[in-house]
Amino acid sequence: MKVSRYKKEDEVTYALGATVVMEYLNMAPQLVEGVIMHPAFKSEDTIKKIKDITSNNKIQLSIEEKPFNILSQKENCFVIGVIKKVPGKLTDGNHVVLVNPSNAGNMGTIIRSCAGFGVKDIAVITPAVDNFDPKTIRASMGAAARVNIETFSSFDDYQSRFSDNNMYPFMLDGSTLLQETTINEPFSIIFGNEATGLPAQFQQVGQPVRIEHTNNIDSLNLPIAASIALYESTKNHFVK
Amino acid sequence: MKVSRYKKEDEVTYALGATVVMEYLNMAPQLVEGVIMHPAFKSEDTIKKIKDITSNNKIQLSIEEKPFNILSQKENCFVIGVIKKVPGKLTDGNHVVLVNPSNAGNMGTIIRSCAGFGVKDIAVITPAVDNFDPKTIRASMGAAARVNIETFSSFDDYQSRFSDNNMYPFMLDGSTLLQETTINEPFSIIFGNEATGLPAQFQQVGQPVRIEHTNNIDSLNLPIAASIALYESTKNHFVK
Numbered sequence: 001m002k003v004s005r006y007k008k009e010d011e012v013t014y015a016l017g018a019t020v021v022m023e024y025l026n027m028a029p030q031l032v033e034g035v036i037m038h039p040a041f042k043s044e045d046t047i048k049k050i051k052d053i054t055s056n057n058k059i060q061l062s063i064e065e066k067p068f069n070i071l072s073q074k075e076n077c078f079v080i081g082v083i084k085k086v087p088g089k090l091t092d093g094n095h096v097v098l099v100n101p102s103n104a105g106n107m108g109t110i111i112r113s114c115a116g117f118g119v120k121d122i123a124v125i126t127p128a129v130d131n132f133d134p135k136t137i138r139a140s141m142g143a144a145a146r147v148n149i150e151t152f153s154s155f156d157d158y159q160s161r162f163s164d165n166n167m168y169p170f171m172l173d174g175s176t177l178l179q180e181t182t183i184n185e186p187f188s189i190i191f192g193n194e195a196t197g198l199p200a201q202f203q204q205v206g207q208p209v210r211i212e213h214t215n216n217i218d219s220l221n222l223p224i225a226a227s228i229a230l231y232e233s234t235k236n237h238f239v240k
Numbered sequence: 241m242k243v244s245r246y247k248k249e250d251e252v253t254y255a256l257g258a259t260v261v262m263e264y265l266n267m268a269p270q271l272v273e274g275v276i277m278h279p280a281f282k283s284e285d286t287i288k289k290i291k292d293i294t295s296n297n298k299i300q301l302s303i304e305e306k307p308f309n310i311l312s313q314k315e316n317c318f319v320i321g322v323i324k325k326v327p328g329k330l331t332d333g334n335h336v337v338l339v340n341p342s343n344a345g346n347m348g349t350i351i352r353s354c355a356g357f358g359v360k361d362i363a364v365i366t367p368a369v370d371n372f373d374p375k376t377i378r379a380s381m382g383a384a385a386r387v388n389i390e391t392f393s394s395f396d397d398y399q400s401r402f403s404d405n406n407m408y409p410f411m412l413d414g415s416t417l418l419q420e421t422t423i424n425e426p427f428s429i430i431f432g433n434e435a436t437g438l439p440a441q442f443q444q445v446g447q448p449v450r451i452e453h454t455n456n457i458d459s460l461n462l463p464i465a466a467s468i469a470l471y472e473s474t475k476n477h478f479v480k
Contacts, residue, residue: 109461116453116460146456179475211471212478213356216386220356220467221349227464228471231451235419238452 001034001060001082003067006134013132014071015081015142018046023142024081025053031145034060034082036067041078050079071134085132088148090121094233095165096226097123097190099155099198104129106194108139109223115143117230118237123158123188124151155190159205162188167206170229171198172219174210181209183233191229194222241274241300241322243307246374253372254311255321255382258286263382264321265293271385274300274322276307281318290319311374325372328388330361334473335405336466337430339365339395339438346434347371348379349463355383357470358477363398363428364391395430399445402428407446410469411438412459414450421449423473431469434462 054061152158169190192198294301377384392398409430432438
């Protein structure tokens with residue numbers, strides 16, 4: 001199967017690693033153009049599942065080593081999925097909004113937490129890191145196959161389409177503490193860039209919230225802040 | 241200044257990047273053996289601060305390029321700190337306990353969150369990733385200079401020394417939900433290895449807790465789980 005080092009303009013991306021590929025095969029087989037197994041891959045159960053699903057869905061399957069030399073990082077990787085890049089479309093409900101995120105690994109970790117806490121729609125305001133980057137998909141552990149990610153060229157475009165959502169921009173100087181804020185559904189919890197946070201004008205958007213921490217650090221890591229907000233916003237869903 | 245690619249048995253480690261080095265110079269100058277600036281480093285304010293602190297504390301300072309070729313990753317790095325490795329010693333109070341953590345970046349992110357939420361003592365049960373690894377220190381953004389990290393060869397060793405602490409092992413099958421658990425101080429919040437979690441016998445330790453999530457994911461990323469637990473355990477400290 002022909003693969004090439006990933007570029008943003010490509011029509012396909014890559015799922016690297018058996019766990020990640022299995023997520024795509026289970027959740028979104030229509031997006032999988034092909035699967036490549038390394039000749040040294042010996043996990044019989046997984047091989048059987050891959051053979052069944054690819055056969056049932058008429059997905060190309062090959063066993064070869066060369067694509068791993070082209071695509072794979074230092075980490076252990078014995079299965080590659082070739083994934084069609086189809087832009088997502090947000091549905092109504094609760095959203096995470098990422099304004100100008102810049103790091104592929106961070107975006108992947110946030111996707112994993114979104115899937116974990118049951119928020120399936122993520123808006124990304126550009127400029128932003130490529131949400132189809134194989135590093136994003138890998139950091140998500142394949143949860144990227146379970147969420148809708150739609151990009152918007154401005155926050156205004158997003159906000160005008162989802163004007164019924166309750167907006168909660170997370171800012172270091174947000175006026176209410178997260179633990180004292182009622183997050184009403186449908187919510188949009190909004191996070192800025194890793195280095196710069198949200199621009200000051202987000203103080204005018206909905207209810208700005210802060211996750212207070214000591215002054216021993218400048219800020220929390222972005223996926224940490226987003227995941228704490230996700231936990232707090234959805235915690236009542238999990239109480240029986 | 242002589243530097244060499246970091247090895248676990250070395251007596252020094254390295255702080256890579258101006259932000260990280262400044263944390264050590266400000267918080268733990270006694271641990272800094274030397275500072276190296278890249279000839280292309282032009283941030284005048286930071287250069288002045290580095291010159292003042294190194295001069296006041298009789299810390300060696302050099303301007304040279306070669307150490308960066310030996311130590312520095314692809315990321316932008318214009319300042320290196322040579323840091324003495326001095327094992328930490330836990331103090332009484334609230335602790336994070338990491339049982340067999342395996343990833344240096346994850347440990348650094350957890351250290352950053354600990355500093356953020358005011359928990360300054362971290363117990364590491366070996367075997368574990370090296371908490372002095374430059375990748376740990378960099379992922380902590382230098383917060384490693386602000387916490388005490390002590391390693392223990394078994395959880396029993398840790399528990400017998402801090403038997404007055406309330407123990408909360410975080411497990412996928414913990415019997416109470418985090419949002420329904422009162423975390424009493426002094427607390428020990430306990431987390432297992434990234435891939436395997438805590439061994440089943442931790443069900444017998446204190447009050448096992450779970451952070452419930454949908455079955456769309458196998459588990460939360462370790463630093464995410466630890467940081468949500470830190471947030472929930474310390475949230476009352478931040479309410480005025």
